[in-house]
Amino acid sequence: MSEQLQLDEMQGLLLRGYGGLPHATFLLYGVGQPAPARAWLGELAGRLNTAAHKPQGSAINVALTVPGMRALGLPASALASFPPEVAEGMVTEHRSRVLGDADESAPEHWWFGGPGNPRIDLVVLAYAGDGAALAELVDELAAGAGGAGLTELNRLETSDIGRAEHFGFRDGISQPRLSGVGSAVKDATVSPGELVLGYPDGYGLYAARPLVAAADDPARLLPADAEGSGAHDLGRNGSYLVLRQLEQDVPAFWRYAAAQTDGEAARLKLAAKMVGRWPSGAPLVLSPEGDRPDMDEARLNAFRFHDVDADGVRCPVGAHIRRTNPRDSLDPNPGSDHSVEVSNHHRLLRRGRSYGPRLQIADALAGGPGADEQRGLYFMCLNTNLPRQFEFVQQTWVNSPKFGSLYDEPDPIVAPGGAFSMPGAPVRRRVTGVPRFVTVRGGAYFLLPSVAAVRYLAALSGGEPGNSS
Numbered sequence: 001m002s003e004q005l006q007l008d009e010m011q012g013l014l015l016r017g018y019g020g021l022p023h024a025t026f027l028l029y030g031v032g033q034p035a036p037a038r039a040w041l042g043e044l045a046g047r048l049n050t051a052a053h054k055p056q057g058s059a060i061n062v063a064l065t066v067p068g069m070r071a072l073g074l075p076a077s078a079l080a081s082f083p084p085e086v087a088e089g090m091v092t093e094h095r096s097r098v099l100g101d102a103d104e105s106a107p108e109h110w111w112f113g114g115p116g117n118p119r120i121d122l123v124v125l126a127y128a129g130d131g132a133a134l135a136e137l138v139d140e141l142a143a144g145a146g147g148a149g150l151t152e153l154n155r156l157e158t159s160d161i162g163r164a165e166h167f168g169f170r171d172g173i174s175q176p177r178l179s180g181v182g183s184a185v186k187d188a189t190v191s192p193g194e195l196v197l198g199y200p201d202g203y204g205l206y207a208a209r210p211l212v213a214a215a216d217d218p219a220r221l222l223p224a225d226a227e228g229s230g231a232h233d234l235g236r237n238g239s240y241l242v243l244r245q246l247e248q249d250v251p252a253f254w255r256y257a258a259a260q261t262d263g264e265a266a267r268l269k270l271a272a273k274m275v276g277r278w279p280s281g282a283p284l285v286l287s288p289e290g291d292r293p294d295m296d297e298a299r300l301n302a303f304r305f306h307d308v309d310a311d312g313v314r315c316p317v318g319a320h321i322r323r324t325n326p327r328d329s330l331d332p333n334p335g336s337d338h339s340v341e342v343s344n345h346h347r348l349l350r351r352g353r354s355y356g357p358r359l360q361i362a363d364a365l366a367g368g369p370g371a372d373e374q375r376g377l378y379f380m381c382l383n384t385n386l387p388r389q390f391e392f393v394q395q396t397w398v399n400s401p402k403f404g405s406l407y408d409e410p411d412p413i414v415a416p417g418g419a420f421s422m423p424g425a426p427v428r429r430r431v432t433g434v435p436r437f438v439t440v441r442g443g444a445y446f447l448l449p450s451v452a453a454v455r456y457l458a459a460l461s462g463g464e465p466g467n468s469s
Contacts, residue, residue: 003199005180005192007052009237009450011061013125014196014382015051015181017172017351018059021127023134024353026156026243026378027141028112031071031121032149034463038072040148042458044124048451058137059127062454063241063446065089068121073463075216078234082447083208085386086240090443091115098391100399100416105440111245112154112442119467120153120444123243151467154442156245156378158353163281165354166248166375167271167413167437168361170281173300174325176347187327187340188301195349197384198226198236202345207384209235210447212456221456237450239349239382242390244443246414247376253437254364260431270431273422274412276321283321288314304328306335312423317404320413323397329404346392348381376441382448414438 007015018024031037041062049059064072066087070079079087088095091107091114101107107114124141128134142152165171176190193201197209211231212222222232253271261267268291272278278291285303287295306328309315315322322329325347328339356375363371383389397403398411401418412420412434419432449457 003192005051005178005196005199006237006450007181008050009452010051010196011238011448011451012049012051012053012055012059013061013241013351013448014239014349015178016054017175018055018127021055021057021059021129022160023129023131024125024127024158025134025138026158026353027124027126027138027145027152028120028154028156029122029124029145030118030151030153030467031068031463032151032467033465034072034460036148037150038458038460038463040144040150041072041454043144045451045454045458048454050451055127057129058133059125060137060141061125061448062122063125063448064122064457065120065444065446067119069447069457071121071464071467072457073460074234074457075212078210078212078216081209081211083386085391086445086447090242090244090445095391098395099440100394101440103416104436105416110440110442113444114442117442118151118153121150121467123241123444123446156355158355158378159357159375161354161358164279165377166250166356166359167253167275168279169272169275169277170279172350172352173277173281174321176344176349186302187304187344190344190347193384194344194347194389195239195382195384197238197240198223198233201384202341209233209238209384211235217456219459221452221459223452234449234453234456235447236453238453239384239448240386241446241448242348242379242381242383242386242443243446244379245355245376245441246379247374247439247441249435249437249439250359250375251364251367251371252435254361256435256437258365270422273316274319274420276315276319284315284319285309304335304340306339310334313425316420316422318406318409318412318420320411323403323411324393326397326404346389346397348383348389348393351380351382352377353380354378376438386445 049055126137163170177185177188179189191202192199212234217232223236225231225233257267257271261270277283280291280293281300282292282295304327326343328335330339330342399415401408401410410418417434417436421430
């Protein structure tokens with residue numbers, strides 16, 4: 001039997017996407033003076049929403065970078081225990097290669113988190129049920145942070161555009177479920193340690209996480225390391241948070257689809273083939289010839305690929321949803337439960353929010369009102385093993401032109417561009433010159449700590465004054 005999750009210690013983002021709180025703002029800060037910043041963080045700890053209760057009206061969560069924790073005074077031995085990718089951050093030459101952050105998406109062009117931007121120490125995630133309540137919450141949070149000497153670096157304001165992302169397709173349907181929380185969902189349930197630090201993962205192992213020497217936690221605010229090292233576990237009941245700003249070129253997407261097809265229906269079908277779903281969220285595997293807005297919610301994620309569509313005639317092998325979650329398509333035993341298990345070792349818990357105004361297809365095609373405005377997704381995901389989960393998906397499934405049986409076709413939606421094949425009878429159809437539709441504008445890696453870990457960080461001493469670039 002799996003260990004009981006401590007929901008009252010886990011920040012709520014690990015269990016809830018806050019769908020009932022459609023308005024959100026993400027505040028990026030740099031630490032000025034450590035002492036007042038720690039005092040502010042200690043007060044914030046008492047206001048954090050946990051996974052134990054559904055929030056009413058608003059919610060607050062917080063995450064910190066490794067430089068941010070260094071600035072607060074986290075001991076050097078604890079800082080050294082973070083896995084390299086978290087400690088180094090998202091912006092290194094190696095990491096840029098892994099993530100495909102080149103050309104327009106290269107970190108030197110980023111609006112935050114890049115080498116030319118101020119150092120990000122923490123992010124406060126604020127959610128509310130309506131715009132007025134969010135504005136009041138954000139003003140209060142900003143005043144408190146400012147009074148504690150924190151520097152507001154960016155205010156990432158989101159848009160409530162409904163359940164579909166900016167290209168017009170319903171998003172957030174396929175999500176992993178934590179074993180032991182709620183009812184199990186076949187094919188989608190993963191071991192707690194895949195998403196929450198300090199618990200066994202799908203291999204029965206513990207992901208690398210920050211540990212604190214017992215002597216550096218004299219008040220015993222942190223739990224003991226479950227692996228018996230004698231250290232105290234700063235990571236337990238937390239997770240690693242990925243934040244990336246993905247700008248979406250909606251006019252380019254629909255103009256490309258229109259240029260490759262003849263008529264509205266064909267244009268929509270090509271776009272759906274690239275995504276792998278129709279705008280309503282109905283998967284092509286279950287509805288290959290047209291959208292099914294009336295499809296039962298439970299069926300939207302209840303399917304496999306191999307048995308009904310091994311060759312990708314319904315949903316192309318290179319489609320976005322097939323690349324980001326291959327389900328039962330992977331070797332060595334496609335179509336088996338083992339293949340699903342292999343896919344599930346790379347799952348991500350996505351918590352992103354859109355920004356910018358919704359653009360109708362007609363206006364995207366004609367360059368109508370709002371076509372030139374910035375819009376996109378603040379992509380956020382939670383996972384415990386960045387190289388095996390987020391970075392693997394980006395490098396091996398999304399950006400690789402050799403995914404599955406393909407040889408020169410990266411993800412048609414979010415990768416830099418290439419070709420896209422649609423198997424069919426008697427012959428396949430192939431489009432080329434797919435342009436870049438998504439550009440990375442910023443990003444960072446964070447620790448989403450437990451409530452206990454936030455209290456520990458607030459009780460530290462020392463630290464580094466001043467936020468540096």
